[in-house]
Amino acid sequence: MDEIRVRIAPSPSGNLHIGTARTALFNYLFARKNGGKYVLRIEDTDAERTSQAYIDNIFDSLKALGLNWDEGPDVGGEYGPYTQSERFDIYPKYAQILLDKGFAYECYCTPEELEAEKEEAAKNKQAYVYSKKCENLTEEQKEKLKAEGRKPAIRFSVSKAQQAFHSSPVIHFNDLVKGDLHQDTSLIGDFVIMKSNGTPTYNFAVVVDDMLMKISHIIRGEDHISNTFKQILIYEALGADVPKFGHLGMILAPDRSKLSKRHGATAVSEFVEKGYLTEALLNFVALLGWSPSDGVEIKTLDEIAQDFRIGEVSSSNSIFEYDKLNWMNGQYIKKMDIKKLTEMAKPFLKKYDLSELSEEQLEKVIAATREPITILSELEHDTAYFFGKDIEYDEGVKAENIDTEQAQNILKYFDSQLDSYDFDNEEKLHEQMADFRTYFKENYGIKPKVTMWTIRAALTGRTRGADMGVILEVLGKDKVKYRIEKAIA
RNA sequence: GCUCCCAUCGUCUAGAGGCCUAGGACACAUCCCUUUCACGGAUGCGACAGGGGUUCAAAUCCCCUUGGGAGUACCA
Numbered sequence: 001m002d003e004i005r006v007r008i009a010p011s012p013s014g015n016l017h018i019g020t021a022r023t024a025l026f027n028y029l030f031a032r033k034n035g036g037k038y039v040l041r042i043e044d045t046d047a048e049r050t051s052q053a054y055i056d057n058i059f060d061s062l063k064a065l066g067l068n069w070d071e072g073p074d075v076g077g078e079y080g081p082y083t084q085s086e087r088f089d090i091y092p093k094y095a096q097i098l099l100d101k102g103f104a105y106e107c108y109c110t111p112e113e114l115e116a117e118k119e120e121a122a123k124n125k126q127a128y129v130y131s132k133k134c135e136n137l138t139e140e141q142k143e144k145l146k147a148e149g150r151k152p153a154i155r156f157s158v159s160k161a162q163q164a165f166h167s168s169p170v171i172h173f174n175d176l177v178k179g180d181l182h183q184d185t186s187l188i189g190d191f192v193i194m195k196s197n198g199t200p201t202y203n204f205a206v207v208v209d210d211m212l213m214k215i216s217h218i219i220r221g222e223d224h225i226s227n228t229f230k231q232i233l234i235y236e237a238l239g240a241d242v243p244k245f246g247h248l249g250m251i252l253a254p255d256r257s258k259l260s261k262r263h264g265a266t267a268v269s270e271f272v273e274k275g276y277l278t279e280a281l282l283n284f285v286a287l288l289g290w291s292p293s294d295g296v297e298i299k300t301l302d303e304i305a306q307d308f309r310i311g312e313v314s315s316s317n318s319i320f321e322y323d324k325l326n327w328m329n330g331q332y333i334k335k336m337d338i339k340k341l342t343e344m345a346k347p348f349l350k351k352y353d354l355s356e357l358s359e360e361q362l363e364k365v366i367a368a369t370r371e372p373i374t375i376l377s378e379l380e381h382d383t384a385y386f387f388g389k390d391i392e393y394d395e396g397v398k399a400e401n402i403d404t405e406q407a408q409n410i411l412k413y414f415d416s417q418l419d420s421y422d423f424d425n426e427e428k429l430h431e432q433m434a435d436f437r438t439y440f441k442e443n444y445g446i447k448p449k450v451t452m453w454t455i456r457a458a459l460t461g462r463t464r465g466a467d468m469g470v471i472l473e474v475l476g477k478d479k480v481k482y483r484i485e486k487a488i489a
Numbered sequence: 490g491c492u493c494c495c496a497u498c499g500u501c502u503a504g505a506g507g508c509c510u511a512g513g514a515c516a517c518a519u520c521c522c523u524u525u526c527a528c529g530g531a532u533g534c535g536a537c538a539g540g541g542g543u544u545c546a547a548a549u550c551c552c553c554u555u556g557g558g559a560g561u562a563c564c565a
Contacts, residue, residue, distance in 0.1 A: 013564085043565060045564090046564060125490055126490085127491040154563095155563095181494080184492075187492060187561090191563095194563085201565090222494060222558085223560070225493060225560075226492075226561070229493095247494085256558075287501060287502080288501065289501090290502095291503065291513090295512090297502095297514060314495095314501090315495065316494090316496065317557080317559090318502090319500060320500095324516080327516085328515085371528050448524050452525055462525095465526065466526085466527095467525090
């Protein structure tokens with residue numbers, strides 16, 4: 001096992017979760033940094049909870065994030081198929097090997113019997129461990145049970161595997177991020193590896209797949225630590241090399257509970273719909289657990305991959321706070337190519353008739369409004385006054401910035417000068433506006449700031465917004481005149 | 490309940506015994522820049538969970554307590 005191979009193995013029982021995205025990212029980074037392969041496998045053994053829409057969402061989200069896989073369901077690869085439901089015929093073979101080696105046995109217990117065992121354990125305040133009552137069934141007993149119509153599940157004999165490969169019931173492994181981890185296997189009950197319906201359980205399917213796909217390093221969430229001990233035993237029982245494991249802390253909500261819809265978005269696609277850029281999302285999520293050696297936090301995927309070391313990843317949980325994500329998203333919005341950004345902004349501007357503006361004008365609008373925003377959805381509000389004929393006034397703006405005597409004078413004068421302004425010449429218009437401000441400053445002592453504020457209020461209904469030059473230019477003389485005259489009482 | 494993991498500013502983190510009167514980023518506050526708002530810049534506020542050890546020396550190592558998280562399925 002010298003080739004480095006990692007995988008991301010999402011279960012399509014929901015859209016791609018931000019936590020899964022981070023796990024995918026760290027696997028991707030590890031593969032890139034170490035010249036390995038990164039594979040995608042879909043774990044859909046539970047048909048009940050799987051849907052094609054989720055599979056599509058997972059593919060799309062991963063691609064949008066730039067986490068492209070070297071092998072996977074769509075691109076194929078040497079070790080396919082990469083969808084578990086297409087591998088159902090291979091698990092029984094390995095279960096049989098375990099049966100033959102004596103590391104597994106058939107279990108004919110009914111759900112009711114199992115339930116009774118659990119209740120008994122709970123009553124005695126004992127940790128539940130399967131009773132092993134089916135471990136030594138004779139052939140006659142099995143036949144009898146089968147005759148009753150019972151279908152067996154296959155259980156893994158934890159104690160037999162432990163005794164065969166470890167001198168102590170307490171087994172250890174060296175985790176890539178957490179270091180030495182241990183568990184007393186006598187506390188692990190003989191668990192089911194093949195359900196009575198013939199499908200594998202998670203713990204069995206992952207091992208078989210990871211083994212067959214020659215996965216060398218398994219990087220995943222720490223919620224899998226307890227599974228790891230079971231999996232190590234299966235690898236050993238199968239006679240396979242045990243891969244290296246690395247467990248990442250979880251991503252928690254600000255209240256330290258599991259991140260759920262109640263805290264806002266959880267799926268990558270939801271973040272995108274809200275106006276987050278996948279680049280920012282990815283960069284942000286990388287910082288949850290990992291930190292750059294040079295202190296520069298805004299980095300491309302490639303840059304992060306260069307600097308990534310799995311052993312330096314934080315082993316504790318981290319909380320998902322929007323503040324920094326928002327800031328980072330804003331940074332990406334400011335730096336993004338304007339044409340690309342304009343394209344991305346369009347879905348957020350559905351409310352408006354975009355045909356009012358040329359592509360060039362729209363770009364100007366976006367360029368002028370991108371600065372203060374943090375997420376794309378803010379664009380709808382911030383660009384409102386560029387569309388339509390009439391505008392809505394923010395609260396208080398009319399009374400404070402338009403209806404005063406001074407404001408009215410400014411507006412009237414502006415209106416009288418309008419015809420002489422050259423809206424087709426950016427530079428000239430800029431000069432003319434400067435003259436306009438100077439006029440009020442020199443003749444009436446009105447600060448340029450106030451003069452501009454008045455015009456802005458009349459034109460946009462607000463006291464904050466894009467650069468005045470851009471507003472004038474994009475609106476054009478007719479609209480400007482219309483709004484100014486409307487503001488004059 | 491049992492088992493496992495984790496523990497530095499509000500949050501993300503740097504820190505692998507002396508370089509730490511603990512550094513950076515976000516957020517927050519103030520100031521500067523500016524034709525508005527913003528961007529940007531500067532400054533400030535702000536943490537080693539608690540208690541025991543080990544050591545000449547501990548945020549860094551050990552133990553206990555507390556707190557948080559995870560697992561405990563014929564879910565993945």
